[in-house]
Amino acid sequence: MFKTIMAGCLIFMGLLNWNCLSETKIQQVNVVGQELLRTQEIIAYLDLDNKDIDYSKIDLDALELKLKTHPRINSAKINKKETILHIEVDETEPALIVQINGRLHELDRNFNILSTDDVRLTRKSVLSGAFKINDNRVEGSNFYALWKQVDKMFSNFPSIEERVSEIELDRNGEIIAYVHHPVRAIVYLGNYISNKQTRRFYASLAYMEAEDVKARVLDLRGEDAVIY
Incomplete structure (x- = not known):
């Protein structure tokens, strides 16, 4: 009788221990709030893709700190x-795309790099040039100057941004825009995008679209716009 009771107790304790152990395993991970990042990422x-992790040993504060180190996480x-x-x-919202030495970087509003060659921001013109990167941030007077001019142009004439895929600052300081609509064309803007240049750019694109001009080059560096 005593042996039977002891055997029953051992079986009960074994089941209890198994249940306790099973409750320490992660059964489900819910992620909310992400926009560009995928849940599995x-x-x-x-390192939570292993569901056999001991739940009781997870340090939530450490996980939070680690997640905050992800460049896309605010x-x-x-x-x-x-x-x-x-x-x-x-998530930290990407604000612009910059190409440096053939590599594409997404930046936030403070020009911190959020991603490299993993662009998820769509319908945004690319700024290209020999810009400097310091401490995971794009810097340099040439970059700041170009960004200010382009941002002002796009703010005043959003339809220009819709038609431009890339704006490049070449090594000679010339600004070149690559248009994809109404036709694929190269636009030479000179070394500074003034309000006058912006208006001429807009008017030229409107003319090319209205008259169905199939030009491949638009030169705005002189007094008159030249289309050929």
Whole structure:
């Protein structure tokens, strides 16, 4: 009788221990708030793609700190409930795309690099040039000057931005725009985009579109616009 009771107790304790162990495993990871990042990317970044991780040993504060080091993440909050891990993120919004030495970088509004050769921002003109990168940030007077001029032009005439795929600052300081609509064309803007240049650019594109001009080059460096 005593042996039977002991055997029953051992079986009960074994089942209890198994249940306790099973509850320490991550059964589900929920991620919310992401826009450009994919859920699986966040899970892999935190090394949570192994569901056999011991739930009881997870340091939520450490996970949050690690997630905040991701260049696309602005802030993050992680908590757990039973066997479910809940991750809430706020992504840093990319503001522009810059090409340097053939590599594409997404930047935030402070010109910090969010990604390299992994552009997810769409319908945005690319700024190209021999710009400097320092401490994961694009810098230099030539970059700042070009960005200010282009930003002003696009703000005043959004339809220009819709038609331009790239604006390049070449090594001679000349600004060149690559237009994809109404036709694919190269536009020479000189070494400074003034308000006058912007208006001429807009008027020339409107003329080319209205008259169905199939030109490949638009030169705005002189007093008169030259189309050929």
